[in-house]
Amino acid sequence: MNFLNPNGFWLLLLLAPIVLLYLLKLRRDDHPVSSTFLWQTFIRDRQANAPWQRLQRNLLMVLQMLFIAALVMAVVRPFIWREGISNDALILIFDQSLSMSATDEQPNRLGEARRRALEILDNLPDETLVTVIAAGSRPRTLLSLSRDKTLIRQSINSIQATAQVENLAPALQIASAISDRQPNPHTIIFSDRWDTLPERLALKGSYSFDQVGSKPDNQSIQALTYEPQPDGKNLNVFIKVSNSGVSESSRRLILAADGVTVHAADIQIPAHSDTTLVVNRISSSSQMIEAHLQPAFEGQDYLPADDAAFAVIRQPSPVKIALVGPGDYFLETALRLMPGLEISKFTADEFSGEDFALVIYDRSLPESGTAFPASNLLIISPAQSTEFFDVTGTVELPIPQIIDPADPLVAGLELSGTSILDAAQISTPGWANPLVIDAVSTVAPVPLLFAGETAGRRIAVLAFSINRSDLPLNVAFPIMISRLVRWLAPGSVGLVPTALAPGEILLLDDFLLTLPGSVNRLSVIKPDGSAEMLNTQQTPIVFAGTDQPGVYHIELDGSAAISFAVNSFSASESDITPSAPPAELLTEGGQNSAASQLAPHEGWRWAAVLALIILMIEWLLYHRVTLSRLLSMLHSRLGASELKSR
């Protein structure tokens, strides 16, 4: 045994006053009595029945000496050398990817990694600073440079496996930044696959790879897609099942549409190969398809998390557009050529402004005293100012010039040869970007086409009338109209993907912009039934809770609006074959980081606990008289109250 603070042994000198006081206390007072006859018989009987009574006087002194000795042992900080980490800083990185859910370790690979990390923690010197990083698709530093073992344990125990793809690189960058600032750091990566890591890790100090997992056997669903059959009544559903194990596997595949099983098949999947199925009896009116692999008849499957797949089937719904104005043949033709639009024509006085994704005001505006509808707007050739812009006059014979050829609304369009008779003179409002201006404006650029977002909607303004130009004869015209309409009314269906990968972020701003009216409550219902409320007042509106494979439902003001699926289709994660690091690991300094280390394992805590126990025993023994008296009083009071009650 060694001692970190051997000077503490000087405290043993405290034993001397204890012995001295004890010797002084041994003096007794002389007390004459008539006879010691009764006392002699009493003591003789007592000693016969309880021989330890003679030791009782010495016991307190012995306990006090033992207390001092235990305290001194705590102060001198004894330690023994044990194999373990002896670095000043330790960084623990836990791979949270899908393959870490494999059950070839108990309870799973990540659980085994946690257990090993806790074992390392138990043998860690008290001074070591520990950082815990959870490496999911977005790494999280759960604890940074802490010596509190309780907190470290809590952090480690809080790490759970996800359905995400392995992404250790960002976690290694964080570890690198932390290790750079620490003397003598060591990094441990807990993962099942070494081969996904870079060849050289930019980590200061030493590092080691703690590989978990031992078995490669796993079958998974790697694809679930569908396409409508030519008659449009049914769907062809494609399913790909993969076997990454070393032996053939037999599984039963169940296919369900809207919760009803429509197909079941027993499939044989050879080792290291894929099997595909096509099922063509799914009704095209179905809204959701699920595929599940039942437990294996033959072979092992150590990762059940990838045995299910989901697909959301969306029915196309046309974008409703209102065309308000006297009518324009070229404009109407351009709109009709665009698929997925439902165009309604109105005159200015008959339009009520409800339930349209886009309202096109062509040479018209809402009647005075009437507000614009809450939808997105395309205003063509406004005659007067509106709440969104000011019309200050007319520009004669403007020459169109595209300001930013890279803007997606006007990219690749050629408008310079377009002839325009006149256009409304509008100064670009603050919310808008000018896309096309009058090239010959002398004072300030006069926009001929500008667009932007304001008051929760998208607005585009074409300052000139189509029929007072030859723009319809320009090949750019239908393209420009198409781009403007798609930007103004993209169709909510296309803005939310039908499927996402686990951990992928979903942005909902564009989706909400396409909706008529405003939304007060926006929530996403996850596959487990829990709901996450999103704040519609902040931008961007982000939903990042795509950790669970399954079907998610977006609800607007309590009503179901649209659904999407999250699937863990990752061949790399479903291939759970563990890979070990090469025999020699090299750090940047060329030192072998796999060498075992000896670390001091202190025992002062045990000595402190022992001192406390001895102190308690000594206190109890010293106060035996008082405690006996209290007990006796209590006993007699209880007896008296019993008598009274009788």
Next chain:
Amino acid sequence: MMLFDEAFLRRLEHLSLIYRSAARSRMQGERRSQDRGGSVEFADFRPYTLGDDFRRIDWNAYARLEKLFIKMYQEEQQINLHLLIDNSLSMDWGSDSKLIYAQRLAAAIGYVGLLGLDRVRLMPLISPGNTAQPFLSFSGKRSVLQLFAACKSISTVPTSGSALEHVNASLSFTSRPGIFMVFTDLFDYSWQTALNRLLDRGHQLVLINILSPDEIDPQLEGEYRLLDSENGSFIELTSDFETLHAYRSHLANWQSEWAQFCSKRSAAYLPVSSRLPLEDLLFNQMQTAGVLK
């Protein structure tokens, strides 16, 4: 100096000693003996044998049974009341002296005996000079003051002899059985043997075990060297609440053993505190114990 006031003596006049054993003397007293003597009170019949007094033949019984029977009568005889006071050094201790208590108690019981025309014989356990001396004998009411003075004159005498030796010496001065009242603290290991000797002589034993309050309930807490006033020996004691509680239990067990000893031998045992009023002892406890009535 009077040990008692007039009122107390008057109350004592109502008491009398109870004799259970066949202890008798040739003198006439007020106590009934089991001898079938020549008094007028008929007791029983027995068959006539050659040599019986023919004047005692019951002719009525002969007429009925045609057999000769003689009458037997209760004979009233005097009893010897022995009062043995332990005057070892341990008896005279503290403010509630056990010796003074024994003196007063013996004087009171002796007074009752004198009034009952019994012969009262007083003796200290340890005679002055440790030489055996006969009992002081008293008889009749005329001897009351002498009895009181004799009781009061008994003082402690240091001795190295055991209680057995002293009791043997006193027994040598007793010829006929009687009531033997012993007033002692029993602080000697040979008392049981001594009392057995006494009982073997046919005496009716009344053992009055007198203890002082600080022997019954010592108020000691701490580290002590207890010094024995009799022999100068000492013992070391660490006394605390638990120790005192155990001591009281030990005392109770010790007295219980003495009670059993006396009960087995048809003797009366009375453990008393030297602080107990004599009236309580004489008029309550002794009557309950069957010593007085």
